[in-house]
Amino acid sequence: MTVSHNLGFPRIGANRELKRVVEAYWQGKIDSDNLLEHGRQLRARHWQQQVDSGLDLIPVGDFSWYDHVLDTSMLLGVVPERFCQNSDAINIDTYFRMARGRAPSGAPTAACEMTKWFDTNYHYIVPEFSEKQLFALSYEKLFEEIAEAQSLGHKVKPVLLGPISYLWLGKCKGAEFDRLSLLDDLTAVYGEILNRLKAMGVDWLQIDEPILVLDLPSEWQKAITASYHSLQVKGLNILLTTYFGTLANNVNLVCHLPVAGLHIDAVRGSDQLTTIVDNLPAYKILSIGVIDGRNIWRSDLDEIIALLNPIKQRLKARLWLAPSCSLLHVPVDLEQEKKLGIELKSWLAFALQKLDELDVLKQIFSQAVEENEYQALIGPLQDIKESRLSRQSRINSTRIHRDDVIKRQAEITDAMFERTSAYAQRSLKQREELALPKYPSTTIGSFPQTKEIRQARHLYKQGEMSHEEYESQMRKEISIMVAHQEEIGLDVLVHGEPERNDMVEYFGEQLEGFAFTEYGWVQSYGSRCVKPPIIYGDVKRQGDMTVAWTQYARSLTKKPMKGMLTGPVTMLQWSFVRDDQPRSVTCQQIALALRDEVIALERAGIEVIQIDEPAFREGLPLKQSEWKAYLKWAADAFRLSSAGVKDETQIHTHMCYAEFNDIIEAIAKLDADVITIETSRSDMELLDAFSEFDYPNEIGPGVYDIHSPNVPSVEQMVNLIKRAADSIPAERLWINPDCGLKTRGWPEVKAGLSNMVAAARQLREA
Numbered sequence: 001m002t003v004s005h006n007l008g009f010p011r012i013g014a015n016r017e018l019k020r021v022v023e024a025y026w027q028g029k030i031d032s033d034n035l036l037e038h039g040r041q042l043r044a045r046h047w048q049q050q051v052d053s054g055l056d057l058i059p060v061g062d063f064s065w066y067d068h069v070l071d072t073s074m075l076l077g078v079v080p081e082r083f084c085q086n087s088d089a090i091n092i093d094t095y096f097r098m099a100r101g102r103a104p105s106g107a108p109t110a111a112c113e114m115t116k117w118f119d120t121n122y123h124y125i126v127p128e129f130s131e132k133q134l135f136a137l138s139y140e141k142l143f144e145e146i147a148e149a150q151s152l153g154h155k156v157k158p159v160l161l162g163p164i165s166y167l168w169l170g171k172c173k174g175a176e177f178d179r180l181s182l183l184d185d186l187t188a189v190y191g192e193i194l195n196r197l198k199a200m201g202v203d204w205l206q207i208d209e210p211i212l213v214l215d216l217p218s219e220w221q222k223a224i225t226a227s228y229h230s231l232q233v234k235g236l237n238i239l240l241t242t243y244f245g246t247l248a249n250n251v252n253l254v255c256h257l258p259v260a261g262l263h264i265d266a267v268r269g270s271d272q273l274t275t276i277v278d279n280l281p282a283y284k285i286l287s288i289g290v291i292d293g294r295n296i297w298r299s300d301l302d303e304i305i306a307l308l309n310p311i312k313q314r315l316k317a318r319l320w321l322a323p324s325c326s327l328l329h330v331p332v333d334l335e336q337e338k339k340l341g342i343e344l345k346s347w348l349a350f351a352l353q354k355l356d357e358l359d360v361l362k363q364i365f366s367q368a369v370e371e372n373e374y375q376a377l378i379g380p381l382q383d384i385k386e387s388r389l390s391r392q393s394r395i396n397s398t399r400i401h402r403d404d405v406i407k408r409q410a411e412i413t414d415a416m417f418e419r420t421s422a423y424a425q426r427s428l429k430q431r432e433e434l435a436l437p438k439y440p441s442t443t444i445g446s447f448p449q450t451k452e453i454r455q456a457r458h459l460y461k462q463g464e465m466s467h468e469e470y471e472s473q474m475r476k477e478i479s480i481m482v483a484h485q486e487e488i489g490l491d492v493l494v495h496g497e498p499e500r501n502d503m504v505e506y507f508g509e510q511l512e513g514f515a516f517t518e519y520g521w522v523q524s525y526g527s528r529c530v531k532p533p534i535i536y537g538d539v540k541r542q543g544d545m546t547v548a549w550t551q552y553a554r555s556l557t558k559k560p561m562k563g564m565l566t567g568p569v570t571m572l573q574w575s576f577v578r579d580d581q582p583r584s585v586t587c588q589q590i591a592l593a594l595r596d597e598v599i600a601l602e603r604a605g606i607e608v609i610q611i612d613e614p615a616f617r618e619g620l621p622l623k624q625s626e627w628k629a630y631l632k633w634a635a636d637a638f639r640l641s642s643a644g645v646k647d648e649t650q651i652h653t654h655m656c657y658a659e660f661n662d663i664i665e666a667i668a669k670l671d672a673d674v675i676t677i678e679t680s681r682s683d684m685e686l687l688d689a690f691s692e693f694d695y696p697n698e699i700g701p702g703v704y705d706i707h708s709p710n711v712p713s714v715e716q717m718v719n720l721i722k723r724a725a726d727s728i729p730a731e732r733l734w735i736n737p738d739c740g741l742k743t744r745g746w747p748e749v750k751a752g753l754s755n756m757v758a759a760a761r762q763l764r765e766a
């Protein structure tokens with residue numbers, strides 16, 4: 001027997017059911033009983049699907065209404081006072097208030113911070129710790145879900161975010177203090193949780209400690225050992241799960257933690273497998289994550305079998321099999337896709353197909369044969385034959401490999417990465433050309449995506465609206481947006497992106513080498529889902545992508561009109577990327593395609609072009625030793641896409657939810673004339689980076705938090721800018737929101753932007 005299990009299942013549902021019910025609840029369309037019932041149904045379905053896939057243990061506690069880190073905060077009673085006065089019971093409304101920024105009275109308040117979960121595009125709600133933080137078991141959700149799964153007859157393996165990772169991912173509020181000082185109290189509450197689980201008859205508990213793949217300070221390494229030594233509950237087996245990388249120099253520490261089992265990510269961390277097997281105490285099980293939970297390619301089963309074979313001989317029943325990490329990061333079911341084409345589909349696997357692959361491996365490794373007998377055993381298997389065929393067809397397909405793209409890459413010269421003059425000279429020319437006031441105001445690109453806009457795009461896509469009709473409606477929308485911006489008094493306008501459902505999909509659809517799914521949704525944050533494109537082949541631009549819309553918008557105003565593109569790194573980062581060549585090579589292909597679009601926009605008379613790179617930071621490898629190489633190729637890709645223009649053309653870039661401090665020099669190397677960034681939700685903390693490092697070009701620190709429905713006041717924004725002016729010379733400051741406005745409604749946007757423009761005017765006068 002070889003045990004197979006799963007670390008987590010996509011919670012949103014194959015048709016984004018979770019999004020629908022959560023949003024309906026927020027809008028008051030359904031009540032909490034109704035919401036909870038929908039949750040039960042989704043969980044029941046997902047558990048059953050996992051059981052049907054042949055898993056021995058199914059995860060429980062991976063379901064979340066918004067985010068599992070926020071769930072953990074609720075479980076542990078880490079609820080900041082602004083969301084819950086002492087008398088309030090903590091309930092699902094408290095939970096949504098933390099995520100969305102509401103006081104118990106319903107009045108707006110600062111939402112909890114949100115940030116990226118390791119190097120994924122999933123966002124978690126950052127726990128806020130005060131120096132006197134109390135921890136107390138405060139929320140029953142986990143226990144209720146376990147009882148629910150048990151009552152359905154499932155073999156349950158609860159999932160908990162571990163104390164060390166939880167503490168690490170959180171943040172001190174108020175005065176800075178050492179978070180580790182909270183660990184003892186925190187561990188004590190985990191102890192209570194473990195006892196409750198034991199009492200519920202839980203046999204195996206999965207505790208996620210993904211920070212074990214990071215470079216950890218030695219105090220944290222010590223703290224882990226101490227914490228797990230005190231987390232001992234007799235009869236309850238802990239499976240300590242790590243993922244997203246190798247254990248690197250934490251390897252010895254991890255192997256010897258007092259837990260019953262260890263899970264490692266063998267997709268990203270197979271180099272250390274032998275060391276781990278050698279070092280693992282004989283009582284421990286080793287769960288090897290062999291199926292890629294971060295990508296949608298079908299596995300190379302032969303390769304996995306070759307990897308596992310010698311290990312199986314040594315570990316025997318102590319070997320467990322699993323996906324590399326939670327399947328949260330992949331869509332649910334490939335079977336739903338009807339438009340992908342047989343060939344492409346044969347290369348792919350979504351969550352359910354991944355569990356099928358896992359089951360094939362489990363069946364193979366459950367047969368007790370000798371190492372040299374496996375070939376004979378697997379040869380005749382249909383699943384293996386199909387896996388091999390799929391592999392072969394990817395290697396040979398002319399849909400994937402394009403000679404002209406490869407040739408162009410070979411011909412790239414050094415000069416293609418450089419603007420003609422340095423920023424100092426360019427900025428003079430641009431100032432003259434654009435004639436902007438001090439503290440120029442702009443937006444990040446998108447404006448509210450109204451029902452009409454969505455409807456029109458939908459009908460057009462379904463073939464129910466003619467091209468002419470669609471075009472004229474979009475033009476009408478653009479003209480409305482331009483008129484609004486004129487009225488508000490913004491300085492650099494945008495066309496508003498009504499024709500884009502998604503900033504990557506829009507471009508990918510027009511490029512060769514990209515494919516799109518119908519249902520391939522993954523959760524990005526809360527109820528927000530994204531449908532990442534699949535980059536399966538060499539990327540090539542077929543023709544203009546944004547020129548006509550931008551040119552039309554420009555014709556409506558005398559103010560500068562900013563062209564709007566998605567950058568190469570973000571396109572890469574927010575797609576499922578082919579795994580048959582280095583990411584840097586794929587990124588460079590996208591950069592070349594974008595370079596042509598940038599030049600085409602300039603030719604069409606567009607003087608300001610923004611190349612969004614919100615995912616630049618997120619592409620950073622988790623281990624510092626790998627940063628340099630990434631930052632080099634990523635910055636090169638941006639420069640390759642942007643440097644083809646003349647000095648007078650102003651290149652903007654935009655990044656949001658990024659911590660800049662550690663990559664500020666690399667960002668300066670992008671050599672964009674202007675960068676707009678997220679700051680408002682983290683109290684301008686971001687600016688620390690700019691006070692220590694003399695950022696040479698212009699910056700627009702976002703003063704308007706678009707992730708909350710609250711309308712910021714003029715005063716608030718003036719104050720933020722004044723603070724920014726402490727670290728950045730005023731002549732290089734721009735005034736803008738911290739991200740695009742597509743998810744907001746017009747009334748709040750008009751109010752917010754009008755205040756923002758008023759703030760800019762006030763500053764100019766001062």
Ligand code: GLN
Nearest residue numbers: 444445446612614740741
């Ligand atoms: N231009 C994009 C928009 O405004 C940028 C979005 C983003 O940064 N995620 O929607």
Ligand code: ZN
Nearest residue numbers: 614656739740
């Ligand atoms: Zn943004």
